[in-house]
Amino acid sequence: MDKKEFSVLIKYCFLKGKNTVEAKTWLNADFRDTAPRKSTIKDWYPKFRYSEMSTEDGERSGWPKEVVILRKYI
Template sequence: MNKKVFRVLIKYCLLKGKNTVEAKNLLDAEFPDTAPGKSTTKDWYVKFRRGEINAEHGERSGRPKEIITDENVKIVKIDKMILNNRKLKLNEIADILEISTERVHHIIHEYLGMRKLCAKWAPRELTV
């Protein structure tokens, strides 16, 4: 069962006058493996009482995953930036492109197939 169904059931319990403990017991009896936890049930009860949320999913903030385009990945931006300067860090690339470091990490590892941006290099001492 998905979250929307549980939200509807919890809202139904609230409208029927049940408290959070009764609602949690009802959900556990009917859906023992997938019922939301006690704190989740309480949080949804509080939000329903305030009128903050409905049973539908709300809009989420954050950047969309559509930021990964061919232009950003290979042609112009990240690929050339890395090849020009292997000492760049994920944070620097993210700041330049104004995307999250998580997306930069995903692009570098999944799309470009790179395991590391740069390796620390130190000359070895010769042992005789």
């Protein structure tokens, strides 16, 4: 599963009233190898708690999404 799908599952756990430990246990049971880390779950819960119900990641400063590599030919 990709990051977007896991954020939806984390939101589901939040809306069902599970705490972060219960959410991590539930995700580990079904997605043992690919489940998000506990810190990821802890990052999403406050967003949902403060009514930011979008499961999309926000914009971040830093490197652009697209990078152009210029090659110098000798």
